[in-house]
Amino acid sequence: MNEITQALKNKNAFIGFAVAGYPNFEKSAKYIVDMANAGADLIEIGIAFSDPSADGPTIMNADQKVLENGSKTEDVFRLITEIRKDTNVPLVFLTYTNPVFKYGYEKFLSKMKSLDVQGIIMPDMPLEEQEAFINIAQQYGRAFIQLVTLQSGNRLPKIVSHASGFIYVVSSLGITGSRHKLSNEANEIVTRIKELTDIPVAVGFGINTYDQAKLFSSADAIIVGSALVKIIEEHPDDATTYLTEFIQKMKGARNATN
């Protein structure tokens, strides 16, 4: 968990995302390492789910492709083993509750520990349903990343009190994917969170341009998911240069703000 804090706190950090196994196992491993080399401070590894209800079409299509290729949870673990040969960048899983539940909470968290994956995000496990999972996550020293939204209101202090790793602020209503217009309302939430905790705060959902990367100056990090998946979708065989340039551009935008 400390690796996450060190990677993000006061760093104008950039968090990337990749769907494990997309477009295929080998390329996926390479592109994740490429992202780390390009300067991503932390990478979220998406474990594909058949019904990714918080995700927009870009990630949904990637998930579907991966599952059509026959990828299993164990393949994702194998992928992490490969990646870990080349990079120590902090990693967190992003998936839905069911694949983790089916694998078994304890078995899954134990596996995360042995693979050196520092945390996990499960968008369909809200505060009300987290207790059992968080207790085990703590035993294994894995972070459970809390999500906060513009709607969270008076739920915020309680969510923050259960947070570890970093706090994920959802920038706007709706699902993942690019937005033409993105307001900087989330900055206000970031400020409120910072009054309550020292845990790093990251803003995500809908960020895909240089100007949007500059919007959330108060956050320790921005999270970009769909835009990176889109690059891989458009350049499945040779995404390295595009990913690198994009990440460097977005990091540049972050550094230009502070």
Next chain:
Amino acid sequence: MTKKGYYGEYGGQFVPELLMPAINEVTEAFDKYKDDLTFKRELKDLFDNYANRPSMLYYAKNMSKDLGGAQIYLKREDLNHTGAHKINNVLGQALIAKRMGKTRLIAETGAGQHGVATATAAALFGMEAEIFMGKEDTERQALNVYRMELLGAKVHAVTTGTQVLKDAVNATFQDWTKRIDDTFYVLGSAVGPYPFPEMVKYFQSIISEEARSQFLEMTGRLPDAVLAAVGGGSNAIGAFAKFIDDSEVELIGIEAAGKGVNTQQTAATMALGTKGIFHGMKSQFLQSTDGQIDPVYSISAGLDYPGIGPEHVYLKEINRAKYVPITDDEAVAAFEYIAKTEGIVAAIESSHAVAYAMKIAPKMRKDQQIMVNLSGRGDKDVAAIARYKGVNIHE
């Protein structure tokens, strides 16, 4: 409920943080209005004077005689306004939405009956309605799509995933996350995060509340068995609810086996499913060992769902209810049988329950009685059944 939101270990609220405030708002409103006398009076007035309640309990004399065993009674939810039990729940939820000041109703639909009911309530209350329906279902149930549009609703054909009911539920939840302030998700089945399973049960319980007193009045005693089709399980939970405490009444849910429980083309969640967490609830699902939700199949768009309401799994676990599969072929045979025997065109969903009655009635004594919940009428299915039978209809 054993603890709030849970039936044994099943139920809960597994939804994104983005939706929790909206879900909590619905919970508060439901808790407030379910025991509110003015609310209940207004709902009863809508039931009696708009939806054509109470629905009759009809003694199916020809069927009973022909099958030669137990006496068969049909709870005629097909005679409700809009042609199915769905209207009971929709009027209740729409009334809550109205009290909450919401102006836009969204809903998923499989066979189209819930979508039609939601479009109807929206028209009645002067609200906007947007209905999400799997693209495959819009083709199977084209007539219902037009009905919804006629009622002023906007129908979205969902092209993601398997393009059926499951995907329509995903799409409706997604829409809700985009627009919360003025929007109420009218969930049609006894599934999803709390309070939906409980709220759907509450409004659908009118079925067993009426049936229980109708049985006592007509026959002097309760039925020996209550049969209802289950997809998500809304008509079944409504038909079971007021009989749950009557241990002498056997409760039987009939699920869609599609081409058979030994094939890949099935929707028999109870026979083949395993524990999982999906669509906001811990329940039983058809899924891979990796927790990926399986594509499912049934001739019935309304039963074509990979999960089931959490209370049904609980009722099964405590041995209070049992669940049995019926195939497409058996359901179609029952669809034709009840039409010819009783002059009733029943929904293909309800025909699954009729098919099971045909199996067990002959083995029962003549002094025993069965209630079959005839959840909907079958006009919507006529074209599809003709196709299934290889009959070419020119319209």
